Amino acid sequence: MALRFYNTLSGRVEDFQPLEDKKVRMYTCGPTVYDFPHIGNYRTFVFQDILRRYLKYRGYEVMQAMNLTDVDDRTIANSQAAEKELREYTEPYIQGFETDRQLLSLEKPEFLPRATDHIDDMVKLIQTLLAKGHAYSSDGSVYYRVRSFPEYGKLSKLDFSGLRDGARVDSDKYDKDNARDFVLWKGWKEGEPFWEAPFGRGRPGWHIECSVMAMQCLGETLDIHSGGSDLIFPHHENEIAQSEAATGKPFVRFWLHAEHLMVNGEKMSKSAGNFFTLRDLIQKGYRPSAIRYLLASVRFRMPLNFTMDGLVQAQKSLERLRNFRYRLTMEEFEDGFDADLAGKASASTQAMEEALDDNLNTAEALAAIFNLVLEGNTAMDQGRFRAGNREAFLDALERWDRIFAGLEDNDYAKLEEYGLIKELEKPIDGSTISGAKEFPAPQPGSGDGGVIRTVLANAEIERRLALREEARGRRDFGRADEIRRELEADGVILEDTKAGTRWKRK
């Protein structure tokens, strides 16, 4: 079966084929850098990453652009409150996003344009729209004339046929010909950042940046454009109107929208206050890889209810996969090749591919790899697994990991690299440090929060491990078990295997 996606524009699942043979031009709506994104935002970004990775897996060359919105009402309001220049204010959040991106194993898009780097291009597009009669100036601002684009509403399926010109809702409140018209350029207000334009000093409206940067980076017709479902209207509807009115060409062929992350049955959002940032969760002791897994484990078109229990389950699921790979790598098997097992690995991969081909059915793709884990573990326990089977199983895991990026247990290494955790040592007889949270969560507006958690240092773990080994050598199991319990309290799990003691962090 062919690769296929649900296209919001048609309302159907359609076979996917890029415009240009194996090259996919993809634009994904990125963050507004007025604060740290919350994990609802990251649900969409993780979906986009899975999409990107799978397209590459399928042999496409992916050209992805993700915008960084660094000028809008919120960035301006927050920078004013912080008494900082706009760029000075947004820079730490751009850095923070970059850190989060790497923590969540989101591949770097080919283009990460900042809105304020493309004001000139926005001005040009607005001029084009003015020249073609799709826009008009009014009181220092420029508005898009929705009536001039008959197809307005085709994406959101909203019916605007009742639109009438001149039916001003409130002439004092709106300087628009019609209440549905939206702003392309906001006339300057005292104290706000501004740019000069032929139609007056001001700043861009919300939607124009995406049209401009998408076309600038990728051309006038995109294969894929995606974002959260709350962007369908007005944001993406307006992007279509702007872009297609200006170029006369279809703007986007496939519109893919992710459903929301929910908390207690409500959409997670900044305004509702029911949100967690990535840093909030790391501080509570959860791992970025578990967060990514949880966000990826449900198909993007399904609402996903976020719970801490869900995160724990995700972490344990990942652990099962990692344990399996560890066993596959470390255990010794008899030479030879078990024919019965031979087909299992490729069958699992094929099942995974069929699931992902089907509009990115990630839940089913996960089932495919877990079925392989069971096959493998059972065969090993029964002594049927042979050395010659190892490579195919590892290959299936590696293929899975190219999409899901969860096999590597590297959360702590990354957190340390980005200065988000600090390793502590303490004497073995001291009190435990588990749950040590002496660092406050970063406050909105404070920029990158720095260290937010502490963990036991690797060297200290190794030292205690040696003490335990020594105790076990004496068959002093009481002492050995005591050390094991202490380590567990400090967030370290031990596993005694034939190859020695393996440790890992919770």
Add this chain to the structure above:
RNA sequence: GGCGCGGUACCCAAGUGGUAAGGGAGAGGUCUGCAAAACCUUUACGCGUGGGUUCGAUUCCCACCCGCGCCUCCA
């Protein structure tokens, strides 16, 4: 009201016109110095409700109920 998403076991969650994947959790067992990991057994006669079509529906059709989102802040 319009448009859209969803309602499957204790939790998360696939799925098909032919008798319910997978993960987590619980219980019992195997293995282990003990654990952990892993394996085995076990936990939905049932898939929001009521009709209909059919030899047969969780899966198709109709109606209804419930939760949620969007309808110019929003991933």
